[in-house]
Amino acid sequence: MYEQNIELLREESLRLLEVEIDLLQRMKDADGVVVDEHSHEHQTFTQASIQKDLQMLRGEADKLQRLEMVLAVVGTMKAGKSTTINAIVGTEVLPNRNRPMTALPTLIRHTPGQIEPVLRLENIGPINSVVAELHELLRDPAGQQLPYELIDDKDMQSLLRLIDENQRFDNCYQGPEAIFWFLRSLNDLVRVALELGVDFPFDSYDEIHEIPAIEVEFSHLAAMPEGLGRLTLLDTPGPNEAGQQHLRKMLGEQLKNASAVLAVLDFTQLKSDADQHVRQELERIADVAQGRMFALVNKFDEKDRNSDDEAQTKRLVADSLMEGRLQHSQVFPVSSKFGDLANRARRELALNGCLPTIVGEQNAWVEDFGKAAFGMLWTSMVTNPEAVKTAANALWNASLFAAPLDQIIRKAHAGAATLAVASAAAKLADIAARLNNFLSVRDAALGKGVEELSEQINSLRNDIDRITGLEAKTRKDAERALQAIDGKMNKVFSEIRAAISAQIQEGFKAGKETEEQQPQERKRESLTGLLSMLTGAGSQRRLERRRTTYGYEFNEDTPVIKLSNREKAQEITQGIENGVREIITLNERRLVAETELILRDFHVLFEQGISTQASEIISQLNQRLNRSGFFIAIKLPPMPALSMRPSSGEVLGEVIENKQRSVRRRRRAGGLWGGICSFFETDDWGWETYSSREEYFEIDVNKVKASIEKSVADVFAGLASATVETIAKPLEASVDNFFDELRLTVESIRSDLNQSIRDKQSDQGQQQRLGELLAGFKRHVPGIQKDSDALKRDIPSAGVEVAA
Numbered sequence: 112m113y114e115q116n117i118e119l120l121r122e123e124s125l126r127l128l129e130v131e132i133d134l135l136q137r138m139k140d141a142d143g144v145v146v147d148e149h150s151h152e153h154q155t156f157t158q159a160s161i162q163k164d165l166q167m168l169r170g171e172a173d174k175l176q177r178l179e180m181v182l183a184v185v186g187t188m189k190a191g192k193s194t195t196i197n198a199i200v201g202t203e204v205l206p207n208r209n210r211p212m213t214a215l216p217t218l219i220r221h222t223p224g225q226i227e228p229v230l231r232l233e234n235i236g237p238i239n240s241v242v243a244e245l246h247e248l249l250r251d252p253a254g255q256q257l258p259y260e261l262i263d264d265k266d267m268q269s270l271l272r273l274i275d276e277n278q279r280f281d282n283c284y285q286g287p288e289a290i291f292w293f294l295r296s297l298n299d300l301v302r303v304a305l306e307l308g309v310d311f312p313f314d315s316y317d318e319i320h321e322i323p324a325i326e327v328e329f330s331h332l333a334a335m336p337e338g339l340g341r342l343t344l345l346d347t348p349g350p351n352e353a354g355q356q357h358l359r360k361m362l363g364e365q366l367k368n369a370s371a372v373l374a375v376l377d378f379t380q381l382k383s384d385a386d387q388h389v390r391q392e393l394e395r396i397a398d399v400a401q402g403r404m405f406a407l408v409n410k411f412d413e414k415d416r417n418s419d420d421e422a423q424t425k426r427l428v429a430d431s432l433m434e435g436r437l438q439h440s441q442v443f444p445v446s447s448k449f450g451d452l453a454n455r456a457r458r459e460l461a462l463n464g465c466l467p468t469i470v471g472e473q474n475a476w477v478e479d480f481g482k483a484a485f486g487m488l489w490t491s492m493v494t495n496p497e498a499v500k501t502a503a504n505a506l507w508n509a510s511l512f513a514a515p516l517d518q519i520i521r522k523a524h525a526g527a528a529t530l531a532v533a534s535a536a537a538k539l540a541d542i543a544a545r546l547n548n549f550l551s552v553r554d555a556a557l558g559k560g561v562e563e564l565s566e567q568i569n570s571l572r573n574d575i576d577r578i579t580g581l582e583a584k585t586r587k588d589a590e591r592a593l594q595a596i597d598g599k600m601n602k603v604f605s606e607i608r609a610a611i612s613a614q615i616q617e618g619f620k621a622g623k624e625t626e627e628q629q630p631q632e633r634k635r636e637s638l639t640g641l642l643s644m645l646t647g648a649g650s651q652r653r654l655e656r657r658r659t660t661y662g663y664e665f666n667e668d669t670p671v672i673k674l675s676n677r678e679k680a681q682e683i684t685q686g687i688e689n690g691v692r693e694i695i696t697l698n699e700r701r702l703v704a705e706t707e708l709i710l711r712d713f714h715v716l717f718e719q720g721i722s723t724q725a726s727e728i729i730s731q732l733n734q735r736l737n738r739s740g741f742f743i744a745i746k747l748p749p750m751p752a753l754s755m756r757p758s759s760g761e762v763l764g765e766v767i768e769n770k771q772r773s774v775r776r777r778r779r780a781g782g783l784w785g786g787i788c789s790f791f792e793t794d795d796w797g798w799e800t801y802s803s804r805e806e807y808f809e810i811d812v813n814k815v816k817a818s819i820e821k822s823v824a825d826v827f828a829g830l831a832s833a834t835v836e837t838i839a840k841p842l843e844a845s846v847d848n849f850f851d852e853l854r855l856t857v858e859s860i861r862s863d864l865n866q867s868i869r870d871k872q873s874d875q876g877q878q879q880r881l882g883e884l885l886a887g888f889k890r891h892v893p894g895i896q897k898d899s900d901a902l903k904r905d906i907p908s909a910g911v912e913v914a915a
Contacts (some may be wrong), residue, residue: 121175124535124706127898128172131539134176134546134891135165143881144553144888153855155549164542171535172504180527181364182519185396186375191409192445195375196344198450198512201330202458204228205346206291215297215316218324219344221332226462228327228401230290237281237312241300244309246277257306270296270303278292290325297323330458331516342520345369369528370523371403372396378410378418378444381427397436405441405519406433411511412446449510454482456503456645465496466556482508529906536902543896545859550889552860556867557882564864570732571861575854576730582850587720589846593839603705608827609696614694618687619812670812680810691819726851732857814912 138144139161148157156164182199186192193205196219204219232238249257261267269292271279282294304311316322332342346368350740361813366372374396395663397404406428414420419427425442429435461464481489484502507513556564674680870881 117532121528123898123902124532124539125175127539127895127902128168128175128535130891131542131895132165132168132172133541134888134895135161135168138888139165141884141888143877144884148868149862149865152865153858154862154866155545155859166543167200167538171531171538174531175528175535177341178527178531180342180370180520180523181345182342183347183369183372185347185366188730190375190377190380192346192375195373195407195409195445195447198348198447198454198510199329199331201325201454201517202228203451204290204325204327206295216348217294217346218322219346220324220326221329221342222326223328223333225326225851227286227326228290228325230284230293230323230325232280232282232323234315234321235280236442237315238297238300241304241309241311242274242279245274245275245300245303245307248307248309249274257303261303261306264299265287266295267299267303270299273357274303278329294323301317322855330454332520332663342523350722366396369403370527371405373519374404374406375447376406376408376428378408378424380406380412381424381432394434395438397433403522404437404524405443405515406437407447407515408442408444409447409811411444412449412509414444418652418760443511443515445512445515446510447512447687448479449483449506451584452476452483452511453503453507453510456480456484456499459505460496460500460503460612464546466493466499478549528791532902533906535897536906540896540898540903543892543899546888546892548856549863550885550892552863553867554882554889555883556864557870557878557885558868561868561871564868568861568864571857571864574728574732574857575861578725578850578854578857578863581721581724581728582846585846585850588720589842593842599709600706603702603709604827607702608823611698611823612820615691615823616816618690618694619816638683672810672812675831683810687815687819695823711799721849725849729853733897 135156138156139158145156145158145161146154148154148159154160184192184196186195196205197203200219205217246636257271262271273296280293280296284290297635301311303309329342407426408428411421411424418702421444422439424444425439428442429437429439456466466480469477471477477493478489480503481493484499484506485492492502672683870878872883
């Protein structure tokens, strides 16, 4: 129903645009109606300004016709985001790898007729500068060298050759293999740059037109009418991918402006330990993409008889993970793997009539398709085109992709239409109001004497002076109000910062076991397990362990934790980060709620004060001119949420130290005696001691605390400047815009009256013809104004404000 309604509004917008464009064009061409602007005057319409209005309205009509739909795709780690995008497109355009693959956001644009995908990145210069810098760094024998694991990575070899030979990336790549190579190399380049301390130029890619774009025909859209609009996917970096923090602002803006947002989740990990981190990221996205978000629960093909079914999965995601931010109908369990394989098979049949031959790694997907579609009989069945066609259709149905794809594209279409209609309606209503003022003043003025018109002009000049005086007073009021806001904000910041610090410190006091004590404690627990179960002590112990904020029990007397492998050290630090992030998230909600309350109270009082005084001037103006109510509303921008959530890597920095220690070990002695003792398995004879160097990893809890405290301090230091950026500057801009608009409107009426005096200098016949033209144009305005205002009222909320 929503989609049907917005389509009707789109058609109405196009009709009104056609009517208004026709009226403006006829006014522009009519002799004497719209003239060139005179010095020191600002007529409502001039030959130059009306041409700009016509161009703007035609642009709005073009946007409504094209409907550029952007579907932003976000995904948790290893959820299968690339496979999902390939399934939506209907062909493989993004490579699949087990590690993060989206260092930069990438656009994938539906381009009818473009069968082979083409990637373009016009802004390739900053990336090639990194290649040149790495080349100089690595060729210096005394310089920093790459670690062995990167040199040994077979996927990295072609990039390392490119750097070694000081080659450059191209700005265009055609075909899947070339595109895969470029995207893989780009992500590996980020890894190499970060490893060697070279800054990757993320700032050069913080605008949507600066990022890579792939153009290809989406097979599912090939048969759809072009009037539906043009669909573009935005592949975004995940929360743990390198560079994501540098692009957070741009991604936030894109998520706000996206027609719809698609979150890809991993069915097999919905109840994992990472659940809290996933929830926080999804909550952040859902808050930005209000009402336009869908969740695809991928890997549903891995469901077994003990797993949640489709209805249970929908409830888990909508009610638990998303805490009611999504409806059950917005959650879709799917298999992107099945969808992707089915699409690739159907595409090969359509292009070549059969599946390609597997040659080594080339076309290895055919084996995946065969096993998924035919099981053990796959080798004999994949050569049968009819069997492949039937199996591909069955696999597509089993992927459960058809329903969400249809709903999401329709929602994206409706979202794009809503934004386009809202933009057009705002501009239609604005021009209709200006038309009403312009034609009413010019038409009525023809029947007035020059002396009366001069009196009105002088009165309007006085109105402008009063507006200037009110503006000066408003600025002083705004300064006082901002001082009051600043005091209240600082009080809230101090209270919340103290609460965060206290809660973070409490997390380190959750347990008393050191890393060395934990294995012995587990042995004791196993020996007393039966008694613990009988008394309930074990249950309580496990409950307390689950309550540990950071997932590890720290001992205040042993601040340095020593571990034998980096993975365990990273697990501990990740647990701390997740715990700190949860504490910050909970307090962030309080911060946002309290700051919004302060700003809402200020907004109401400030707007009421300024509107009351401004409306007195407008009311007197309207009474003098004997016109219908002339209304301008102040529009202070909404207060953006002040985000306290630091991005990944900003909380702890590098707090794991790699060290070596000398350890004494025992081994069997050599020779005959050692062999005899080994044969009889003696515990004391035939052993010798030796020393060796052993690598270990050290986490200094005090350094961790200091790093967290610095991170929190930096956040709150930034809030002071954020207050200036998000409150003071927008308020100042709003006051400027309000008074500029008010002054310009009054000045336009004054200039129109000046033109009316010049009209009266022409002969009677010319004045009569001008009067007939003005009256004829004026007859169309009430209908346009009424329909434009109704269109504005009927637009469903799209979660954005659209200015005229």
